[in-house]
Amino acid sequence: xxxxxxxxxxxxxxxxxxxxxxxxxxxxxxxxxxxxxxxxxxxxxxxxxxxxxxxxxxxxxxxxxxxxxxxxxxxxxxxxxxxxxxxxxxxxxxxxxxxxxxxxxxxxxxxxxxxx
Amino acid sequence: xxxxxxxxxxxxxxxxxxxxxxxxxxxxxxxxxxxxxxxxxxxxxxxxxxxxxxxxxxxxxxxxxxxxxxxxxxxxxxxxxxxxxxxxxxxxxxxxxxxxxxxxxxxxxx
Numbered sequence: 560x561x562x563x564x565x566x567x568x569x570x571x572x573x574x575x576x577x578x579x580x581x582x583x584x585x586x587x588x589x590x591x592x593x594x595x596x597x598x599x600x601x602x603x604x605x606x607x608x609x610x611x612x613x614x615x616x617x618x619x620x621x622x623x624x625x626x627x628x629x630x631x632x633x634x635x636x637x638x639x640x641x642x643x644x645x646x647x648x649x650x651x652x653x654x655x656x657x658x659x660x661x662x663x664x665x666x667x668x669x670x671x672x673x674x675x
Numbered sequence: 676x677x678x679x680x681x682x683x684x685x686x687x688x689x690x691x692x693x694x695x696x697x698x699x700x701x702x703x704x705x706x707x708x709x710x711x712x713x714x715x716x717x718x719x720x721x722x723x724x725x726x727x728x729x730x731x732x733x734x735x736x737x738x739x740x741x742x743x744x745x746x747x748x749x750x751x752x753x754x755x756x757x758x759x760x761x762x763x764x765x766x767x768x769x770x771x772x773x774x775x776x777x778x779x780x781x782x783x784x785x
Contacts, residue, residue: 563718568716593772593773600684600778601777601778602765602775602776602777602778603719603765603773603775604775605772605773608772652718652719654718654719663721664773665718666711666718666719666720667718668716668717668718669716669718
């Protein structure tokens with residue numbers, strides 16, 4: 560399967576600061592990247608879908624101004640949590656896909672965000 | 676609406692004994708269903724997928740799942756558990772996006 564990396568693997572920040580999480584597709588060009596959120600002992604919830612060079616499509620209930628997604632290249636997408644608050648503490652996971660691989664999604668290892 | 680329900684939040688087995696992780700789906704048409712496994716500090720990995728071909732699907736690491744339309748089920752099984760199988764398992768409904776079940780934590784005791 561494809562290799563997807565995320566950086567950082569964990570981050571702790573103060574309330575009110577912004578945090579950027581990177582997602583990289585290491586061995587293929589991903590036309591589409593997805594961002595998920597996973598609360599402790601809960602399932603993954605899709606936050607947004609991003610296609611390279613276009614604006615991300617956010618799921619209902621996800622604040623686009625709070626969770627900024629940039630998909631500037633076929634191998635990199637970033638998620639910025641702006642003005643983070645303790646309730647934003649969660650596990651954020653990205654995935655990549657492309658048509659040539661039947662749109663199968665390949666997942667990164669996740670980033671644990673803790674907002675104090 | 677399409678959804679999946681994982682009936683057990685935790686399953687504990689002894690090494691060498693069979694594993695059964697249960698999943699039921701809700702769909703008005705023939706679904707596309709996956710099982711993913713999540714190990715700590717690793718990305719989710721696709722175990723197997725059902726896409727309306729054979730009803731018995733074989734996956735990696737000795738896992739398999741059987742699609743039963745009459746029972747709206749897609750249970751995951753393995754004949755003999757290994758310690759390395761301890762992880763979180765997700766049943767997933769595939770539409771234009773992935774809809775995850777709530778997960779089942781599998782513990783394997785020596």
